[in-house]
Amino acid sequence: MTAYTLSKKFVMAKTYTKVDITKRVNTFYMFNQFEQAEYEELMNLIETTYA
Template sequence: MQPVDLWRKMINAKVYSKEVATKRVNVVYAVGQLSDEEYTELIDLIEEKYPVS
């Protein structure tokens, strides 16, 4: 399973808070485990799944 697939599942399941999920996705991106497109997809998914209250 690729990192992007794992993160999609965790974001959809809301395993972490929005802040924690964002920080962890940023770290995975920073160490080169995600492409630019995958990073953008995950950040957009976080915004979709964790709407501003």
């Protein structure tokens, strides 16, 4: 399972708070675990899921 797939599952399940999942996604992106498109999709998903 990739970092992207796991992160997406965590966002959709609301496993973490919005702040925590955003930090995790940013950390994965910082270490090049996501493509730009995947990062943008996750950030949009966080905004809509945790609205």
